[in-house]
Amino acid sequence: MTSMPPFGRRFVLGSILAAGAAALLPRTGRAQPNRPMTRKVPVSGEDLPVVGLGSWITFNVGKDPRGRDACAEVMREFFAAGGRMIDSSPMYGSAQEVIGHGLKTVGGAPALFSATKVWTSSGAAGPGQIEESRRLWGVPKFDLLQVHNVLAWEKHLETLFRMKHEGCVRHVGITTSHGMRHADILRIMETQAIDFVQVTYNVVDREVERRILPLAAERRIAVIINRPFRQGELIDEVMRHKLPDWAAEIDCANWAQFLLKFIVAHPAVTCAIPATSRVDHVRENMGALHGRLPDAAMRARMVAYVEGL
Amino acid sequence: MPGHVPGIHVGHAPTALLAFASYAGAIRRCIDVPFDKAREARDKRGHDERGASRFDLMLQYLEYFQYRLKDLLHFRPSVYYRLFELYNADVFPAQVAALGAGLAILLLLLRGGGDARQGRIVAAILAACWLWIAWAFHYQRLATIHLGGPLIAAGFALQGMLLLWVAIARGGLAFNVSRRASDLAGLAIFLFAVAVQPLIGPLAGRPWSQAELFGLAPDPTAVATLGLVLLARGRAARLLLALPVVWCIVQGTTLWLLRSPDALVLPGAALLALAVAFRRGGTGTARLPGR
Numbered sequence: 001m002t003s004m005p006p007f008g009r010r011f012v013l014g015s016i017l018a019a020g021a022a023a024l025l026p027r028t029g030r031a032q033p034n035r036p037m038t039r040k041v042p043v044s045g046e047d048l049p050v051v052g053l054g055s056w057i058t059f060n061v062g063k064d065p066r067g068r069d070a071c072a073e074v075m076r077e078f079f080a081a082g083g084r085m086i087d088s089s090p091m092y093g094s095a096q097e098v099i100g101h102g103l104k105t106v107g108g109a110p111a112l113f114s115a116t117k118v119w120t121s122s123g124a125a126g127p128g129q130i131e132e133s134r135r136l137w138g139v140p141k142f143d144l145l146q147v148h149n150v151l152a153w154e155k156h157l158e159t160l161f162r163m164k165h166e167g168c169v170r171h172v173g174i175t176t177s178h179g180m181r182h183a184d185i186l187r188i189m190e191t192q193a194i195d196f197v198q199v200t201y202n203v204v205d206r207e208v209e210r211r212i213l214p215l216a217a218e219r220r221i222a223v224i225i226n227r228p229f230r231q232g233e234l235i236d237e238v239m240r241h242k243l244p245d246w247a248a249e250i251d252c253a254n255w256a257q258f259l260l261k262f263i264v265a266h267p268a269v270t271c272a273i274p275a276t277s278r279v280d281h282v283r284e285n286m287g288a289l290h291g292r293l294p295d296a297a298m299r300a301r302m303v304a305y306v307e308g309l
Numbered sequence: 310m311p312g313h314v315p316g317i318h319v320g321h322a323p324t325a326l327l328a329f330a331s332y333a334g335a336i337r338r339c340i341d342v343p344f345d346k347a348r349e350a351r352d353k354r355g356h357d358e359r360g361a362s363r364f365d366l367m368l369q370y371l372e373y374f375q376y377r378l379k380d381l382l383h384f385r386p387s388v389y390y391r392l393f394e395l396y397n398a399d400v401f402p403a404q405v406a407a408l409g410a411g412l413a414i415l416l417l418l419l420r421g422g423g424d425a426r427q428g429r430i431v432a433a434i435l436a437a438c439w440l441w442i443a444w445a446f447h448y449q450r451l452a453t454i455h456l457g458g459p460l461i462a463a464g465f466a467l468q469g470m471l472l473l474w475v476a477i478a479r480g481g482l483a484f485n486v487s488r489r490a491s492d493l494a495g496l497a498i499f500l501f502a503v504a505v506q507p508l509i510g511p512l513a514g515r516p517w518s519q520a521e522l523f524g525l526a527p528d529p530t531a532v533a534t535l536g537l538v539l540l541a542r543g544r545a546a547r548l549l550l551a552l553p554v555v556w557c558i559v560q561g562t563t564l565w566l567l568r569s570p571d572a573l574v575l576p577g578a579a580l581l582a583l584a585v586a587f588r589r590g591g592t593g594t595a596r597l598p599g600r
């Protein structure tokens with residue numbers, strides 16, 4: 001298993017600090033029997049379940065009625081399990097249209113926290129693209145609009161802040177992934193009044209632990225975690241091995257929950273957004289909303305275990 | 310998946326860029342090690358993410374490139390092949406016409422005689438196939454899952470127009486099939502595209518309903534065109550090789566990224582066609598007939 005930052009003193013130190021912060025978390029940040037675990041969005045105080053739903057590739061099924069209905073079933077299961085945040089982008093082919101179809105099929109989803117992105121190098125094209133996304137989703141307005149991959153961020157943030165001021169969107173954010181453009185992300189987090197930041201974090205890609213997660217906690221910015229399973233590579237890899245017996249100590253019944261609980265146990269993380277095309281997988285993933293979370297020592301053990309596979 | 314290179318949207322960028330992706334595996338292997346070393350060095354000297362140095366930027370771009378190629382594709386193989394299933398059902402019984410077109414071309418070729426009308430008809434049939442695929446498959450169907458769909462459709466339409474121009478203004482493709490090695494290779498490639506290629510999917514375990522037929526599906530049509538262009542006399546006819554060859558590389562890469570077992574078929578056909586065309590190049594055959 002390859003790892004980005006080396007597992008060592010820095011990680012243990014970070015984990016101890018994280019555990020200290022976890023002790024200070026509001027009650028909603030803890031596992032409660034039968035209630036999905038949530039975290040507060042710092043700026044609005046809104047409770048969000050710590051597992052959301054991504055839509056990259058998995059929801060790009062075009063006009064295929066069978067594929068669309070399968071995605072709608074995934075969404076139905078997601079909402080039934082207490083899910084709220086669905087994340088998409090105009091870059092994801094037909095995913096937004098498929099989400100719109102899913103929302104209609106499940107008969108509306110009052111709990112939905114709709115998160116999409118603006119993805120164009122032209123600032124002027126931003127509002128039109130956002131409106132088209134809104135039409136595809138079939139929602140009155142988005143809960144969160146993010147600048148996708150820092151693309152033309154100055155121009156788009158201007159639009160998004162104006163929209164927020166006018167009440168046309170509830171939160172504003174920025175995204176990156178694969179550990180890229182972290183310098184820009186940090187600069188934006190330091191200088192702009194963004195509500196959300198979306199980055200990659202998982203048991204093997206832990207670069208964000210150094211600066212981004214601490215800065216998000218300091219600046220009260222909610223954090224969405226993408227690629228929790230490294231787009232499937234990580235979970236496919238670990239699934240070749242037996243889940244350690246001690247995973248039961250943090251109420252993990254499968255690898256998906258093991259990987260997700262590692263992520264959402266970080267106190268600066270608001271939610272992780274695994275993508276799936278399968279109802280059984282969404283069920284497994286949503287299982288991470290329940291039971292105990294790992295503490296610092298356990299998280300260090302999880303890292304060591306996965307890296308040793 | 311991050312979707313752009315600075316200033317350019319990958320989604321709207323020439324899909325021909327995908328051609329480079331065929332080297333992704335090799336590039337990745339080459340840069341993985343230096344990349345990790347460089348990152349280690351950066352970590353050692355205490356990286357300040359706020360003041361990204363040129364070195365850091367270089368790292369970022371390397372990293373960016375490392376992921377970009379794989380991330381160009383944003384649909385699953387099952388979704389891609391299901392497009393053919395729905396398309397085949399929608400256009401039925403056009404399959405009969407497509408098979409008829411393949412057969413008609415074969416008969417015209419075998420009749421021989423270098424008759425101009427024969428060459429016009431073949432070029433016109435091929436033009437119709439490319440234009441139809443541009444519209445009905447790439448623009449109307451592929452574009453629903455592939456951001457590069459409209460661009461690919463434009464490429465296919467361009468080849469269709471070129472063929473139409475050859476059919477109308479240049480007197481068609483001139484055939485005079487002989488037992489020369491290059492002719493036999495052209496004929497074999499054409500027959501392979503019409504009779505064998507549609508079977509590859511089902512043999513690889515995909516359902517018959519997803520079969521890709523010459524005249525309706527892009528891959529066998531591109532390969533058949535390679536074969537026919539090799540059979541045609543005239544250097545200028547070889548201009549018609551360019552787009553099918555590009556398609557074979559682009560699509561071969563796509564299928565390779567989709568982990569399709571038949572990913573090598575198209576690049577293999579393109580290589581063979583190019584080798585034959587270049588080998589024959591020295592023999593100095595005539596121009597297109599007509600003008």
Ligand SMILES: NC(=O)c1ccc[n+]([C@@H]2O[C@H](COP(=O)([O-])OP(=O)(O)OC[C@H]3O[C@@H](n4cnc5c(N)ncnc54)[C@H](OP(=O)(O)O)[C@@H]3O)[C@@H](O)[C@H]2O)c1
Nearest residue numbers: 054055056175177226227228229230231232274275276277
């Ligand atoms: N720059 C950005 O803004 C950015 C970049 C990357 C990602 N994102 C967002 O983050 C989301 C998540 O990232 P991602 O989609 O790249 O990767 P991911 O969520 O890490 O992995 C998705 C893959 O994991 C598999 N999977 C999901 N649950 C599973 C389970 N319980 N057991 C086994 N396999 C499972 C899925 O396959 P199945 O379908 O078979 O379940 C899918 O192939 C994206 O969908 C997107 O919304 C945003």
